[in-house]
Amino acid sequence: MDAEVMKSYLPLYRDALFLTMRIGWQGVMLALVLGLACAAVLQLKLPFIRRIVTVYVELFRNTPLLVQLFFLYFALPRIGIRIPAEVCGCVGLGLIGGAYMTETFRSGLDSIARIQMESAASLGMTSFQIFRYVILPQAVASSVPGILANIIFLLKETSVFSTISLMDLMFTAKDLIGMYAKTLECLTLLVIFYLIMLLPVCIAGNILERRLRYAEFGN
Amino acid sequence: MENALLTVEHLHKSYGGHIVLDDLSFTVRKGEVIVVIGPSGCGKSTLLRCINALEEIQGGRVLLNGESVRKDAGNIPQMRQKIGMVFQSYDLFPHKTILDNITLAPRKVQKRGKAEAEREALELLERVGLADRKNDYPRQLSGGQKQRVAIVRALCMHPELLLLDEITAALDPEMVREVLDVVLSLARSGSTMLIVTHEMSFAKAIADRVFFLEEGRIMEESADPESFFQCPQTPRAQAFLRTFDYER
Amino acid sequence: MQSLGIEVLFKGINFQRLLAGLWVSVRLSLISVIISIVLGTGMGMLMTSKSRLLQFFFRLWLETVRIMPQMVLLFVVYFGSTRVFGWNLDAEAAAIIVFSFWGTAEMGDLVRGALISIPKIQYESARALGMDEKTLYLYVILPQTIRRMLPLSINLITRMIKTTSLVMMIGIVEVLKVAQQIIEANRKSSPNAAFGVFGTVFLLYFLICWPVSRLSVWLEKRQAA
Numbered sequence: 001m002d003a004e005v006m007k008s009y010l011p012l013y014r015d016a017l018f019l020t021m022r023i024g025w026q027g028v029m030l031a032l033v034l035g036l037a038c039a040a041v042l043q044l045k046l047p048f049i050r051r052i053v054t055v056y057v058e059l060f061r062n063t064p065l066l067v068q069l070f071f072l073y074f075a076l077p078r079i080g081i082r083i084p085a086e087v088c089g090c091v092g093l094g095l096i097g098g099a100y101m102t103e104t105f106r107s108g109l110d111s112i113a114r115i116q117m118e119s120a121a122s123l124g125m126t127s128f129q130i131f132r133y134v135i136l137p138q139a140v141a142s143s144v145p146g147i148l149a150n151i152i153f154l155l156k157e158t159s160v161f162s163t164i165s166l167m168d169l170m171f172t173a174k175d176l177i178g179m180y181a182k183t184l185e186c187l188t189l190l191v192i193f194y195l196i197m198l199l200p201v202c203i204a205g206n207i208l209e210r211r212l213r214y215a216e217f218g219n
Numbered sequence: 220m221e222n223a224l225l226t227v228e229h230l231h232k233s234y235g236g237h238i239v240l241d242d243l244s245f246t247v248r249k250g251e252v253i254v255v256i257g258p259s260g261c262g263k264s265t266l267l268r269c270i271n272a273l274e275e276i277q278g279g280r281v282l283l284n285g286e287s288v289r290k291d292a293g294n295i296p297q298m299r300q301k302i303g304m305v306f307q308s309y310d311l312f313p314h315k316t317i318l319d320n321i322t323l324a325p326r327k328v329q330k331r332g333k334a335e336a337e338r339e340a341l342e343l344l345e346r347v348g349l350a351d352r353k354n355d356y357p358r359q360l361s362g363g364q365k366q367r368v369a370i371v372r373a374l375c376m377h378p379e380l381l382l383l384d385e386i387t388a389a390l391d392p393e394m395v396r397e398v399l400d401v402v403l404s405l406a407r408s409g410s411t412m413l414i415v416t417h418e419m420s421f422a423k424a425i426a427d428r429v430f431f432l433e434e435g436r437i438m439e440e441s442a443d444p445e446s447f448f449q450c451p452q453t454p455r456a457q458a459f460l461r462t463f464d465y466e467r
Numbered sequence: 468m469q470s471l472g473i474e475v476l477f478k479g480i481n482f483q484r485l486l487a488g489l490w491v492s493v494r495l496s497l498i499s500v501i502i503s504i505v506l507g508t509g510m511g512m513l514m515t516s517k518s519r520l521l522q523f524f525f526r527l528w529l530e531t532v533r534i535m536p537q538m539v540l541l542f543v544v545y546f547g548s549t550r551v552f553g554w555n556l557d558a559e560a561a562a563i564i565v566f567s568f569w570g571t572a573e574m575g576d577l578v579r580g581a582l583i584s585i586p587k588i589q590y591e592s593a594r595a596l597g598m599d600e601k602t603l604y605l606y607v608i609l610p611q612t613i614r615r616m617l618p619l620s621i622n623l624i625t626r627m628i629k630t631t632s633l634v635m636m637i638g639i640v641e642v643l644k645v646a647q648q649i650i651e652a653n654r655k656s657s658p659n660a661a662f663g664v665f666g667t668v669f670l671l672y673f674l675i676c677w678p679v680s681r682l683s684v685w686l687e688k689r690q691a692a
Contacts, residue, residue, distance in 0.1 A: 058673075058677060059673055061680070062625065062629075062672070062673050062676035062677045062680055063629065063669055063672040063673050063676065064629040064630070064632040064633075064672060066632045066633060066635075066643065067632055067643065067665070067668055067669050067672055068669070070643060070646075070665050070668070071665045071666060071668075071669050074650075074661045074665055075661050075662040075664075075665040075666055076662070077661075078471075078472065078658075078659040078661050078662035079471070079659075079662055113310070115306060115308055115310045116310055116312065118273050118306070118310075119304070119306060119310045119369075120312075120324075121271075121273065121296075121299060122271050122273065122299055122302070122303070122304035122373075123299070123300070123303075123323075123324035123328060123372070123373070123376060124296045124297065124298075124299040124300030124324060124328045124329075124376065125296060125324060125327070125328055126296045126328075129327055129328065133323060133327060134312055137314045138312075138313065138314050141314060152533070152534075156534075156535075156536040156537075157536070158536075159536035159537075159538035159539060160538065160633065160636075162636075163636070170538055170539070170542070170636075173542065174542070174636075177546060177550070181550070183546050183547070183550035183551050184547070184550075184551045187542060187543050187546060187547055187551075190539055190542065190543075191535065191539060191543065194534075194535060194536060194539055195534065198534050198535075199534065202530075202533075202534060
């Protein structure tokens, strides 16, 4: 392994990391917002929109991100919808993530026993108060492990961005391997940079999850 | 009837085609303790849930101080504040401490001050012997302790009527006593209660009146619990009470 | 209205080519799933062992596949073996190695989870009835373990199928690659082929994965009831 070569590649990898992280986290934020909104639609049983949400969730949970990105990036321009690659990556990640988050939030809401709502109601709380003080805090806490797993999944999924010619970590590695054939160095850096991106999230997630565990014990 | 706190008139409840409560009518006076007994599935719990409008009813009405309690009425949160309920499964809020469990509704629903609500909560906790557990979470308490907290949570709202739905059914036998003692002391201090229970000796000790419920109807009613448990009038009640005896 | 480019699929054997491409990724996933189930069951049983060393080893394995994107693993194995070590590993073999490596860890964790979720009392009451260890595992523990694992392992199949779309990145000609070829070949006659063809690929994936994930949900619901 050639340390000098690796050193010279560092700036390229660093830029790629920033790009991947930026689009990745924007996608995660979009996914959270979308997921919350869709879960709310399902919970409130809004007619019609609920069906659209169901179709959306099923469609995006059952297809690969790679195929979704190809559709957004290569197919949509053919019917006049042109989206820049970066936005494409972010929206694609947000869409697939939104579908997964919807499921997570929904099962969090489902996990709260009916009796919790009834006992809150018997104390004279209004529907809004029941949701605000009893259901929401518990639903969020019990969704946390799922949300964290989804975030890690989404950040990993960013590895397909290179297919729509975003200069992310995979793109950089592949490009450098193709040009200089320093395969070992390139692959080592690739692994290291993905660790830099994902390890802190995993560790932070583990800590957070341990702190929020109380909600799982129920009574 | 004079002094009627709760009036139930021609209450009818059915699920699909199955009739659960069949034309029930009775009144409860202020300060009275009613115990409802009967075999599983006779509609005891449903009756309590209907009084608190947790269930839709198909006919009749429930009046508290002459005011109608209806699930779809706009004033249902206000009405429910006057009716405390404790469930079998001591459903405390797992994400709140004992103190917060008790003061949540007084503060958010009745808009009472934090200090005042907490002071009263502590007094009540003291009465049930749990003041030292105020900062614990529900999961750190035993079943009996949780159920006592659930009673305090209901009491802190100053309800005019308390509904207790098989509150000892899920408890280990040695914890039943501590919970029933609390209920007994409430009865002595004049609380109006409607109690569903399977603890027959407790029922005998606490009841002003006993309802024997079967197939959604009050088959027998007695204002003399002592003699009711000694020798019930109806064959059905006799058969039911016999199931609690082990004689050879 | 302009054409949506779907007509390209009905030209010659284009649609069959697309399906054949899809079969490439489905076949890869099925092979990997089978290997994962076999190895994962063994791994799961070993994971319940008391040996600290074994536990550490499996933990490391599991965390590696959980943290590293499958794409990175594919690159490392494929380019690492061919370019760094100069082995003659073909892309499909590299893909199967990577997906089995990943699937075995996931499957192992599922088996472990199912095994430890079976209450001790089940073992004790079976022994109290005089069952020997073989009967105990065969008739009491295993059926319950499988019941608990089934929905999640079926879920693993759909995850596997979705993930195998990545193999185009190491040069395997699967459905997306075929789609690109078809679009390229018809660039002049059907400029909008990208819409129709990629749209079709999207739907094809959905048609494969959706029934499988419904099955998993159905099984889970049936068990909960």
